[in-house]
Amino acid sequence: MTTRTLPAAAPARPLAVVGDYVRLTKPRIISLLLVTTAGAMFVAAGGVPDGWLLFWTMVGGYLAAGGANAINHYIDRDIDGRMSRTTGRPVVAGRVPPARALAFGVALGALSALVLGVFANWLAAALALLGLALYVGVYTLWLKRTTVHNIVIGGSAGAVPPLVGWAAVTGDLSLSAWLLFAIVFYWTPPHFWALALILERDYAAAGVPMLPVVRGEAETRRQILLWSLVMVAVSLLPVVAGVAGAFYLWSAILLGGVFCALAALLAREAGLRWARATFHYSLLYLALIFVALVIDAA
Amino acid sequence: MTLRVLALVLAVALAVPAVVAIARMAVAGRDRDVSPGRRRLEALWVAVPIALLAVLVAFAVAA
Numbered sequence: 001m002t003t004r005t006l007p008a009a010a011p012a013r014p015l016a017v018v019g020d021y022v023r024l025t026k027p028r029i030i031s032l033l034l035v036t037t038a039g040a041m042f043v044a045a046g047g048v049p050d051g052w053l054l055f056w057t058m059v060g061g062y063l064a065a066g067g068a069n070a071i072n073h074y075i076d077r078d079i080d081g082r083m084s085r086t087t088g089r090p091v092v093a094g095r096v097p098p099a100r101a102l103a104f105g106v107a108l109g110a111l112s113a114l115v116l117g118v119f120a121n122w123l124a125a126a127l128a129l130l131g132l133a134l135y136v137g138v139y140t141l142w143l144k145r146t147t148v149h150n151i152v153i154g155g156s157a158g159a160v161p162p163l164v165g166w167a168a169v170t171g172d173l174s175l176s177a178w179l180l181f182a183i184v185f186y187w188t189p190p191h192f193w194a195l196a197l198i199l200e201r202d203y204a205a206a207g208v209p210m211l212p213v214v215r216g217e218a219e220t221r222r223q224i225l226l227w228s229l230v231m232v233a234v235s236l237l238p239v240v241a242g243v244a245g246a247f248y249l250w251s252a253i254l255l256g257g258v259f260c261a262l263a264a265l266l267a268r269e270a271g272l273r274w275a276r277a278t279f280h281y282s283l284l285y286l287a288l289i290f291v292a293l294v295i296d297a298a
Numbered sequence: 299m300t301l302r303v304l305a306l307v308l309a310v311a312l313a314v315p316a317v318v319a320i321a322r323m324a325v326a327g328r329d330r331d332v333s334p335g336r337r338r339l340e341a342l343w344v345a346v347p348i349a350l351l352a353v354l355v356a357f358a359v360a361a
Contacts, residue, residue: 143343147339147340147343148340149340149343149344152343152344152346152347153343153346153347175357175358175361178354178357179354179358182350182351182354185347185350186347186351215327219323219327222319222323223320223323226316226319226320226323227316227320229312229313229315229316230312230313230316230317230320230347230351232312233308233309233310233312233313233316233351234309234313234351234354236305236306236308236309236312237305237309237354237355237358238358239301239302239304239305240302240305240306240309240355240358240359240361241357241358241359241361242302242361243361245301246301249301249304249305253308
């Protein structure tokens with residue numbers, strides 16, 4: 001019998017290090033946030049906004065959301081280690097020291113304010129920082145571990161990007177901007193609870209009081225349907241306010257109808273099949289509802 | 299029927315029963331073992347989105 005020794009840990013390759021820092025920003029989540037930012041910019045401009053303004057707002061938006069996500073990696077490193085989905089994250093796995101993740105997040109947040117302030121305007125910069133503060137302070141530090149309503153209120157952080165986009169174009173916030181905020185805000189509960197049904201064991205293991213963990217799957221499925229109905233109602237308000245027309249109305253009815261149909265199937269049938277379908281469709285729904293707004297506004 | 303009225307009727311028809319059911323479920327699911335302060339805070343988290351919805355509908359109608 002031979003004894004083998006593990007080789008000494010090799011220094012991380014530069015590309016792998018860069019990859020870990022990119023992973024800290026959660027790029028897949030940000031891509032959907034940027035769709036809502038860009039959508040708001042097109043609607044606010046009544047067509048195609050200035051190309052450079054669009055570019056720098058996307059950069060600033062990515063930096064702000066990426067900064068918030070990196071800080072979230074730092075704060076949640078204890079519970080990330082207890083969830084199978086997140087054990088491979090750079091901080092938990094020891095590839096990025098916690099303090100560096102925190103510093104990286106703070107630096108990205110500061111840089112986002114600078115980019116948006118210089119290339120868009122300071123209202124957009126302030127709103128991006130507000131989104132970061134809501135995500136880190138209200139959602140991650142306060143509500144996530146203390147209340148079953150964590151993502152209902154915490155969802156306000158994810159709804160800020162349309163406000164940033166609108167402010168970048170117009171320099172102010174009108175009712176239309178707040179209606180776009182509301183679409184994302186009321187979309188968040190059914191979206192996140194469908195995900196929470198899929199990841200229920202992970203959340204239970206980490207002690208995060210997500211709805212399925214605290215109130216059970218049956219109530220979660222009912223709540224998803226109810227909040228989906230509210231979300232579709234809210235999606236119709238741009239037409240009520242006269243800021244969107246027929247194309248958007250029928251698109252919202254069609255897209256929302258499919259969402260509610262999936263939620264109704266989920267409410268009727270236990271198991272993960274319809275939870276997965278509702279979650280994946282929710283991602284498509286949010287992107288398409290903003291595309292419909294853009295087409296309607298053009 | 300104009301688009302605006304159609305959208306308003308649909309929005310109200312969808313939102314009102316859903317909001318009533320959400321509020322009822324929140325009341326039924328109250329945890330009686332927690333302090334009154336904590337119960338009030340939990341109620342606030344349900345009330346905020348409902349109040350925001352009412353405000354948004356009012357502003358959209360007035361626009």
